[in-house]
Amino acid sequence: VSTSKDVARVAGVSQTTVSYVINGRSGVAPETRRRVEEAMAQLQYEPNAGARALKNQRTQAVAVMMPFGLTVDRLGVLPFIETFASRARPENHDVLLVTADEGPDGLLRLSRQRLCDAIVLMDVVTEDPRIPIAAELDLPVVVVGVPAHRAGLPCVDLDYELAGALAVDELVMSGHRRVRVLGAPLSRTPYEVNCIRRVQRGAADAAIRRGADFGLASVSETTSAAVAAALDTALGAGTSADDPVGLVVPSRQVLMLLLPVLASRRLRPGRDLSVVAQCEDDMAAAADPPLSNASVEPRAVANRAMDLVFAALRGDPRDGSDLHLVAPPASPDGTPPS
Amino acid sequence: VSTSKDVARVAGVSQTTVSYVINGRSGVAPETRRRVEEAMAQLQYEPNAGARALKNQRTQAVAVMMPFGLTVDRLGVLPFIETFASRARPENHDVLLVTADEGPDGLLRLSRQRLCDAIVLMDVVTEDPRIPIAAELDLPVVVVGVPAHRAGLPCVDLDYELAGALAVDELVMSGHRRVRVLGAPLSRTPYEVNCIRRVQRGAADAAIRRGADFGLASVSETTSAAVAAALDTALGAGTSADDPVGLVVPSRQVLMLLLPVLASRRLRPGRDLSVVAQCEDDMAAAADPPLSNASVEPRAVANRAMDLVFAALRGDPRDGSDLHLVAPPASPDGTPPS
DNA sequence: ATGAAAGCGCTAACAC
DNA sequence: GTGTTAGCGCTTTCAT
Numbered sequence: 001v002s003t004s005k006d007v008a009r010v011a012g013v014s015q016t017t018v019s020y021v022i023n024g025r026s027g028v029a030p031e032t033r034r035r036v037e038e039a040m041a042q043l044q045y046e047p048n049a050g051a052r053a054l055k056n057q058r059t060q061a062v063a064v065m066m067p068f069g070l071t072v073d074r075l076g077v078l079p080f081i082e083t084f085a086s087r088a089r090p091e092n093h094d095v096l097l098v099t100a101d102e103g104p105d106g107l108l109r110l111s112r113q114r115l116c117d118a119i120v121l122m123d124v125v126t127e128d129p130r131i132p133i134a135a136e137l138d139l140p141v142v143v144v145g146v147p148a149h150r151a152g153l154p155c156v157d158l159d160y161e162l163a164g165a166l167a168v169d170e171l172v173m174s175g176h177r178r179v180r181v182l183g184a185p186l187s188r189t190p191y192e193v194n195c196i197r198r199v200q201r202g203a204a205d206a207a208i209r210r211g212a213d214f215g216l217a218s219v220s221e222t223t224s225a226a227v228a229a230a231l232d233t234a235l236g237a238g239t240s241a242d243d244p245v246g247l248v249v250p251s252r253q254v255l256m257l258l259l260p261v262l263a264s265r266r267l268r269p270g271r272d273l274s275v276v277a278q279c280e281d282d283m284a285a286a287a288d289p290p291l292s293n294a295s296v297e298p299r300a301v302a303n304r305a306m307d308l309v310f311a312a313l314r315g316d317p318r319d320g321s322d323l324h325l326v327a328p329p330a331s332p333d334g335t336p337p338s
Numbered sequence: 339v340s341t342s343k344d345v346a347r348v349a350g351v352s353q354t355t356v357s358y359v360i361n362g363r364s365g366v367a368p369e370t371r372r373r374v375e376e377a378m379a380q381l382q383y384e385p386n387a388g389a390r391a392l393k394n395q396r397t398q399a400v401a402v403m404m405p406f407g408l409t410v411d412r413l414g415v416l417p418f419i420e421t422f423a424s425r426a427r428p429e430n431h432d433v434l435l436v437t438a439d440e441g442p443d444g445l446l447r448l449s450r451q452r453l454c455d456a457i458v459l460m461d462v463v464t465e466d467p468r469i470p471i472a473a474e475l476d477l478p479v480v481v482v483g484v485p486a487h488r489a490g491l492p493c494v495d496l497d498y499e500l501a502g503a504l505a506v507d508e509l510v511m512s513g514h515r516r517v518r519v520l521g522a523p524l525s526r527t528p529y530e531v532n533c534i535r536r537v538q539r540g541a542a543d544a545a546i547r548r549g550a551d552f553g554l555a556s557v558s559e560t561t562s563a564a565v566a567a568a569l570d571t572a573l574g575a576g577t578s579a580d581d582p583v584g585l586v587v588p589s590r591q592v593l594m595l596l597l598p599v600l601a602s603r604r605l606r607p608g609r610d611l612s613v614v615a616q617c618e619d620d621m622a623a624a625a626d627p628p629l630s631n632a633s634v635e636p637r638a639v640a641n642r643a644m645d646l647v648f649a650a651l652r653g654d655p656r657d658g659s660d661l662h663l664v665a666p667p668a669s670p671d672g673t674p675p676s
Numbered sequence: 677a678t679g680a681a682a683g684c685g686c687t688a689a690c691a692c
Numbered sequence: 693g694t695g696t697t698a699g700c701g702c703t704t705t706c707a708t
Contacts, residue, residue, distance in 0.1 A: 001450050001476070003701055014679045019703055029677060046450035050391030051701035054684050059388065061434075068420040078415055082406040085437045094453065096399075097433045099423045112339050112384035115432065138339070224627075256594070264601035289562075341685055352695045357687055367693060389685035392700050452701095 002043040011039035022047060053114070060093050062309055063116035065107070065130070067100040067123040076252070076279075076298050080122065080144070083302035091310055093117070104133040111137045118309045120144065124155070126194050140312030142305050146194065146323070154318060156305045158297075159325035160195045164202030164248065166328060167276040170292060171246030172210045176274060178243070179207050180234035182258070183218040184251035185226075199250040199278060219254050227257040239273040250278040300326050340381040349377035360385060391452070398431050400647055401454035403445070403468070405438040405461040414590070414617075414636050418460065418482070421640035429648050431455070442471040449475045456647045458482065462493070464532050478650030480643045484532065484661070492656060494643045496634055497663035498533045502540030502586065504666060505614040508630060509584030510548045514612060516581070517545050518572035520596065521556040522589035523564070537588040537616060557592050565595040577611040588616040593629075638664050 004018045011018065013036060020028050021036040028036075039045075053059045064084050066077065085095050096116050098106055100123070107130060110116050117139065121130060124145035134141040135151035143155040164181070171179050181203050184196050200216060207214035217234040220226045239245040249255045255277050262269060269275040270289050277291040304326050312318070342356045349356065351370060358366050359374040366374075377383075391397045402422050404415065423433050434454050436444055438461070445468060448454050455477065459468060462483035472479045473489035481493040502519075509517050519541050522534050538554060545552035555572035558564045577583040587593045593615050600607060607613040608627050615629040642664050650656070 001452065004703095005701075015702080016679060016704080017677085020678090023703080027677060032677080044446075044450060046447065048392070048701050049451040049453050050388045050397065051684090052703085053388030054386070054392055054686090054700090055702045055704090057684080064435075066419075066423070068416075068423070078406075081404075081419065081435065082437070085404070085406070085435055086439065089437070089440070095435045097402075097419065097423055097435045099420070099427070101424065102427065108382075109384065112382060113387040114339065115387050260597045260601035263598035264604065266602065342687095343685075353686080354688085354695060355693085358694090361687080365693060370693075386685050389700090390687085392684090392702090393686045393688090395700080 002045050004045065004047065006043055007036065007039045007045050010043060011036045057114075059114060059116055061096045061116040062088050062093050062118050062120065062306075063096040063098055063110050064120045065098050065100055065102070065122060077122075079298040080302045083299050084120065084306060087303065087306040087310075091313075100130075104130050107133050107137060107141075111139050118142070118313055120305055120309060140309060142308045142312070144301060144305050150322065152322070154308050154312075154322045154324065156301055156308065156324040156326065158195070158301050159327050160198035160250075161202030161205070162325070163278060163328040164199035164204075164250070165206035167199075167248045167278065167292075168203045168206035168210065168212065168214075168246075170276060171248070171274055172207075172212050174246075174274065176212065176244055176246035178213045178215070178236075178239075179203070179246045179248065180215045180217055181248045181250065182227075182230055182234060182254055183216055184254050185219055185221050196250050199248070203248050219251075222253050222257065224257050224261060227254060228261050231258070231261060235273070239267070241271060244273045246274045246276065248276050248278065252279050255279065297329065300329075339386075340383050342383070342385065344381055345374065345377045345383050348381060349374045395452075397452060397455055399434045399454040400426050400431050400456050400458060400644075401434040401436055401448050402458045403436050403438055403440070403460060414634070415460075417636040418640045421637050422458065422644060425641065425644040425648075429651075438468075442468050445471050445475060445479075449477050456480070456651055458643055458647060478647060480646045480650070482639060482643050484536075488660065490660070492646050492650075492660045492662065494639055494646065494662040494664065496533070496636075496639050497665050498536035498588075498634075499540030499543070500663070501616060501634060501666040502537035502542075502588070503544035505537075505586045505616065505630075506541045506544035506548065506550065506552075506584075508614060509586070509612055510545075510550050512584075512612065514550065514582055514584035516551045516553070516574075516577075517541070517584045517586065518553045518555055519586045519588065520565075520568055520572060520592055521554055522592050523557055523559050534588050537586070541586050557589075560591050560595065562595050562599060565592060566599050569596070569599060573611070577605070579610060582611045584612045584614065586614050586616065590617050593617065635667065638667075 004015050008015045008018045013032060017028060017032060018036055021033055049060070062084070064081070088095050098110065102109070107119065110119060119134065119137070119139055119141045121134060121141060121143045124131065124143050124147045126148050128147045131143070131147050131149060131151050131153065135153055141153055143150070143153050144157060146155055146157050168179050181200050183200065204214055215234060217230040219230040234247060235245055249258060267273055269291060275291050277293050279293065304324055308324070342353050345356045346353045351374060355366060355370060356374055359371050387398070400422070402419070426433050436448065440447070445457065448457060457472065457475070457477055457479045459472060459479060459481045462469065462481050462485045464486050466485045469481070469485050469487060469489050469491065473491055479491050481491050482495060484493055484495050506517050519538050521538060542552055553572065555568040557568040572585060573583055587596060605611055607629060613629050615631050616634050617631065642662055646662070
C-alpha cells in the first residue's frame with residue numbers, strides 16, 4: 001500500500017499539496033491537482049486511517065454496543081445493525097461492534113483508547129449500569145431504549161404505548177368489542193418486559209377510551225400449551241364472526257407459537273378473530289394470511305438514533321427533551337397515529 | 339484523556355519506560371514498574387488506538403463484511419455476529435462491521451486505509467465478485483460459505499451434505515421408509531440456494547444408501563398455500579403412524595409456514611409424521627413439541643472462522659485443504675456424524 | 677500556489 | 693535499567 005509521500009513523489013509535489021487535494025482545499029492549481037489525482041489513482045492511494053485519526057482526533061467510527069446474551073428479541077436486532085451500518089457509511093464513518101458483555105468498562109475503553117467518535121447504546125434496560133458511566137464520557141452517546149434515569153443522555157425508542165393504542169384503535173374501528181392482549185412471559189429479560197409493558201398500558205388506555213372490553217392474558221412460559229391456555233383465557237366466552245375477539249400480540253415468540261395453535265383450532269385470523277401482531281412489517285407480511293401489524297419497525301428507531309449521532313458529531317445543539325419516542329407508522333388501513 | 343507522556347511525567351520516568359511497562363517487557367525495576375502502574379491507574383490511562391495502529395501497523399480490528407439486503411436467513415446472521423464479537427475481544431481485537439453493499443470496493447477500502455488486520459467475508463455466494471479481489475489483498479481473509487472458485491482463500495461452512503445425510507439417517511433409523519425433502523423457493527438468494535441444494539444432495543445420497551424411498555417436494559413460493567401444496571406432493575399416498583413420512587425441512591422460512599399447516603391438518607410432528615428441521619437448536623427446541631433437528635449451528639462455523647483468522651494473524655502456516663466443512667453435531671438420539 | 681517543518685501518541689533501536 | 697531519538701502517515705501553520 002502506498003502513502004501520501006509516495007503520491008507526492010510521483011506527482012512531483014510536496015505532501016502538503018497532496019493533503020490539500022485530498023481534503024479538497026481551495027488554492028491548488030488545476031494542473032497540479034490533476035497531476036496529484038492521477039498519481040493517487042495510479043498508486044491506488046487511500047489515506048491511512050490510523051494516521052488520520054491520530055492527527056485529526058477523529059476516528060470516523062461509531063461504536064455500537066449490542067446486547068447479545070440477554071435479549072429475547074433475536075429477530076429485532078438485525079435491522080438495527082443493518083441500519084447503523086448503512087447510515088454510517090454515507091457520512092464517512094464505520095461501525096465498531098462491541099458486545100454489552102463488556103459493560104461499563106467497555107465504554108471507558110472505547111473512550112480512553114479513542115476507538116470511536118460516538119457511541120450507540122443498544123437495548124438499554126430500565127436500570128442500566130452503563131448509563132451513569134456513559135453520561136460522563138466526553139463522547140456523544142445515544143441510548144436506544146428507555147432507562148429509568150436518563151442522566152441527560154438522548155434516548156430513542158419506539159413509542160410502544162402509542163403502538164398498543166393503535167393496535168386497539170384498529171381493532172375497535174373494525175368492529176371488535178372485545179380486545180385482549182397476550183402478554184409474554186416476564187422471564188429474565190428486563191428490556192423486553194419494559195417494552196411489552198408499555199404496549200399493554202397503551203392498549204389498556206385506548207380500550208378504556210374507546211369503551212371496548214379489555215383483558216390481559218399472560219403467557220406463563222414460551223410453550224404451545226401455555227399459549228393455548230392464555231388463548232383460552234383471552235377468548236373466554238368464545239369468538240365468532242359476529243362477535244370476534246381482537247388479539248394484540250406484542251411478542252414475536254408468542255406469535256410464532258400462537259399461529260399453529262390457532263390453525264389447529266380452525267380459527268382463521270382475519271375471520272373468526274383478529275390478530276394484530278407487533279413485529280416488523282416483513283414478518284407480518286410473511287404470515288399467511290398476512291397479519292395486521294402495529295409496526296414495531298426498528299429501522300425507524302435506528303435511523304433516529306443515527307440522526308442524533310451525526311447531529312452531535314456535527315456539533316448541532318441538542319433540542320430540549322432528549323426523549324425521542326418514534327411514532328409507529330399508521331396502521332395499514334390508514335388509522336392516523338394519534 | 340491522558341497520554342503516555344502524562345503518565346511518564348507523573349511517574350517521573352521517560353515515555354520509554356511507560357511503554358515497556360505497558361507492553362510487559364522485562365528489565366524494568368520492580369519499584370519503577372510499580373510507580374508507573376500507579377500513575378497509569380491514577381490517570382486512567384489507556385493507550386491511544388490510532389497511535390498504536392500507526393506505529394505497530396496493527397489495528398487490532400477484524401472487519402466482518404455482512405450481507406444485509408439479500409440474505410433470506412435473517413435469523414441465522416445474529417449468532418455469527420455475536421460469535422465474532424465475543425471471540426475477538428479476548429484476543430484484543432475489535433470488530434468492524436461493514437455491509438456487503440460496499441462490494442469489492444469496500445474490501446479495497448479496508449485494506450488500503452488499513453482499517454483492519456483481517457477480514458471475514460460472510461455469506462459468500464457461489465459466484466461472488468468479492469472473491470477475486472479478496473484473494474489479492476495483503477490481509478488474511480476468511481470466507482464463510484462455499485464459492486465456486488476459492489482462489490486460495492480459506493473457506494468455512496457447515497457441512498450441509500452431511501447435515502442432510504444425518505437427517506435422513508435419523509429418520510430411517512426411527513423406522514421411516516419414506517423420506518421427503520421440502521425444498522425452498524429458489525427465488526433471489528443464491529447463497530441460501532447453494533446450501534439448501536447441498537442439504538438435498540446429502541439427503542438424497544443417504545436415502546439411496548439406506549434404501550429408503552426418497553422424494554423432493556419444492557415449495558414454489560413462501561406462502562402457506564405453496565407449502566401446503568408441497569406437503570401434498572410430499573405425503574403422496576398419505577402418512578400414518580404405521581407408515582409415517584419423514585420430512586426434512588432445510589429452510590426456516592418454510593418451517594415457519596409448515597407448522598401452522600400441519601396443525602390445521604391435525605398432523606402432529608413426532609406422531610403422524612416426523613419433521614427434521616434444519617435450523618439452530620434453540621429454534622427447534624422452541625417449537626412445540628420440539629422438533630428433531632439436524633443442527634445448522636452457526637456458532638460452530640463462526641468459531642472456526644475466527645480460529646482461522648487468529649491463526650493467520652499469529653502467522654501459523656495454513657494447512658493444505660483450506661475447505662473447512664464443519665460437521666453438524668450428532669443428532670439428539672446419538673446418531674454419530676458420518 | 678507550493679513547500680518545509682513540527683507534531684498527533686506511540687514504540688523500538690541504540691546509547692549509556 | 694533507563695533515557696534519547698527517530699519515525700509510523702497524516703495535517704497544518706508559517707514561510708516563500
